[in-house]
Amino acid sequence: MKRPIAVLFAAALLASGTASAEQQYKNGQELVGSWKILATIPGGTPVCPGAGPCQFHAMATVISDGTVVQSVIIPGVTFGHGAWKRTGLRTFRMNALYSRVDGTGSFVGTSETTIELQVDTSGRTASGSFSADINDTSGNLLLGYEGTVTAQRIEVN
Secondary structure: OOOOHHHHHHHHHHHHHHHHHHHOOHHHOOOOEEEEEEEEEOOOEOOEOOOOOEEEEEEEEEOOOOEEEEEEOOOOEEEEEEEEEEEEOOEEEEEEEEEEEOOOOOEEEEEEEEEEEEEOOOOOEEEEEEEEEEEOOOOOEEEEEEEEEEEEEOOOO
């Protein structure tokens, strides 16, 4: 029985779409895209004073021109803007600067983060560490802290 050309064409498109999806992240060498991030801070620190750990959700959009935009769900912290680069085999570094505001919306300083990521060979998940500095309006360091991150690429279903 002959199959209609449209069915064969659709099957070919599906097969090529699957192949390209497997290769689009270049075995973990491609960071460009949007990511869900979970940051974990150990307990017993000034930003996580309880037994901990404390966790914060964030998102990052990594753009091919070397820029990154991040958001984090922490009251008084705005979107972060920054840059990223490859540092090795499936490893990357992102830096972002956030403005901090008080309850009235007045600028009270900045937060600067550095994230070191190792992407897995699927290109869909990553893990690593981060450091953050909280600065006053003059850029003086008020507090620094560190933690770990896990990330999952946001994909089209």
